Amino acid sequence: MRGYAGKFLEIDLSNRNIKETKFPDEVLRDYIGGRGLATKVLWDRLGREWETVDPLGPENILLVLTGPFTGYFPGTKVCVSGKSPQSNGVIGSTVAGEFGIDLKCAGYDGLIITGKAEKPCYVFICDNQVEIKDASPIWGKKARETLRFLVRKSIEEIKDARPNYGEVKEPSILYIGPAGENKTRVAAVVAKYAHGAGYGGYGGVMGAKNLKAIVAKGFGPVPDVYDKEKTLSLAKGFSELNFEMERFRRWGTGGGGYFFGAETSSEPIRNWQNEWHNKESYKGEEFDKYWVKKNWGDFGCPTTCLKLAVLKTGRFKGAICDNPDYELEAYLGTNLGIFTPEENIYLSYVSNELGLCGIQGGAVLGLAAELYEKEILTKEDLDGIEPEWANVEAFTTLAEKVAFRQGIGDILAEGVYRAALKLGEMKGVDLLKYAVHEKGVAIGAHGVRSGKDFIAKNIAYACSVQGGDHTSTASLPLDQGSGELSTIMADSAVFCVFAAFGIEDIKMFNFYEAVTGWKLTKKEWYNEKALRILHLQRAMLLLGGPDVKWKPKADDDNPPRFWEPLPSGPYKGKTLDRKMFEESRLEYFRAAGWNENGVPKPETLRRLGLEDVEAKLKEVSLIK
């Protein structure tokens, strides 16, 4: 087997049992790694009782998986998964940083974490030394303090155990902040201070397991590849292509701050009441003056889309963070009525420190602000906070309350969908029309109303098995590079889509073959393997869970706000055409092999070898 370390770590936190496990080659060939393999493991182990599994209970399984591209493709990510506390389905949530490479160099392709630790703990991995350690000194601590402790302690430990290794660089760390510890559904699994796997709410899953962090250091080489020369030559070509993308290299997705809002009218403004703005003050160049480090990237990535920003003066002096990417510019900026880079950087810093997902956390702050604006929530309801648009101090206090589940924060910590339900019940009114989410997942900062956004259109979110995830949107035809089956490849192989712009599918399949030695044709991927993974995700989504009752069609629809005409801007008055949307949705269901309610047809499941899924869907009467 090439491209894989060949073994996984299975860690049961309840009984502190640690063992190595392997998957047969056929499973890796069919499910690859990352999102694909996570879906397979979750279905095999929890599928029969999926609806009874509490995502925040010890029975949930947290998976942190690499893929065969980890360590060879420019840049790197890992895929975090499990039963999602946001959608109750499975979401493959990726996070960049060096964790995947360190893990693979330590000899493991991934982690399967079960149970719940009795006391706060962290997992320490250094080559074949794997231990569960005490995290009490950092439980309750914010990001920087957590990292300081873990880096210092881990380096000391590595040096003690390996005195002849010389200088030891900091290990890779995945961790949670207070937002995760307090089991909020808006918490990210964080890496490198500002990278987060936020979709899915897996920070809360880690918190529910009393797992503060996972530290990994690998001193070994990455595993051998099948064809070294071809791997190198393809990787070189990808790197050169990335390097040529000057605009992206300079600002990363942060270059979109003005573009999406002003030109394509698809950026969330004040809880998505609008998607257009004309504030030139809020564009890539305006953020440049806060950079202290211009080109900062993940291992081997020439895109270097990260930029370190520091506020050196002013009322937020001392705030430090990765320069906000586009999603954070939007959700911790425009969506809260903020149009100044300085305030956006500050709120991103606050969010990082708390371990909130910038998208999910920002979305729920936006919801609270609109409900306050409409006088549905009063100052008293909000514990004396007045979240007027652009009131950074008020949003900071509210974010703290969310992360610590204090007062109103306890409800908002449930995320936009569940918070709108609970607040609606409290006030006796329907508030779901203000909650911009898809299947419980707040939507990425790309609106569909103008039709001009190049990421999200029409059925993009409504038909995606990952709900609001803007990196995994649905589109037709199924076998096109920008659709969900293609993203399943990125999340399973696992590579960063931002380091893969402009690279055609076929080259990805060639790279896969060069690394693993296994041939994978485009047809085989789109008609069989990716489709099988999609079906497993769809099945678990349909089975829902303790608090989601699946309503056919209604749950595969855009949120109500996306049906309101745009109130201003170049596309004023524009919204989606309902008839066209419904036709596209039906066409998507047909192409995927689902019935008119979006339920996989028995014959499709059988063709994909998923007879056990068919049996389960029959058992719960989703299939007659």
Ligand code: SF4
């Ligand atoms: S494109 Fe950006 S996020 Fe992706 S691997 Fe490169 S530096 Fe990291």
